[in-house]
Amino acid sequence: MSATHRVHPNSNGTYRPVDPPDAILWDDCERCDEHATDALGLDRTKLRAAWDMMIAVETGGPVRVGGAEYRTANEARLGRLLYNVYVITQRLAR
Ligand SMILES: [Zn+2]
Numbered sequence: 001m002s003a004t005h006r007v008h009p010n011s012n013g014t015y016r017p018v019d020p021p022d023a024i025l026w027d028d029c030e031r032c033d034e035h036a037t038d039a040l041g042l043d044r045t046k047l048r049a050a051w052d053m054m055i056a057v058e059t060g061g062p063v064r065v066g067g068a069e070y071r072t073a074n075e076a077r078l079g080r081l082l083y084n085v086y087v088i089t090q091r092l093a094r
Contacts, residue, residue, distance in 0.1 A: 005031040024050050024065070025074035036077035039085075050075070054082040 006029040008021075024046055025032040035041050042050065055061035056068045057079055070076035 036074040
């Protein structure tokens, strides 16, 4: 709960070029690992971006951020978590 972010990539991506600088969550960061399984810990901006990315990836909805695929393992973990919430809300709405 109290972990801090490991240093993320510089804006030019030089620190960790395998992850895009505008990733919602990075890999190999303890705090981002936590957020990948605890969506309620995200601020509103990141939660919105993660939700929009999940809609694009999982449902073929409009791409608003990052393209129609997850770019880090933690984005994928968070996306699957949010997709489960999405499916549950769709089922209960019937
Ligand atoms: Zn982090």
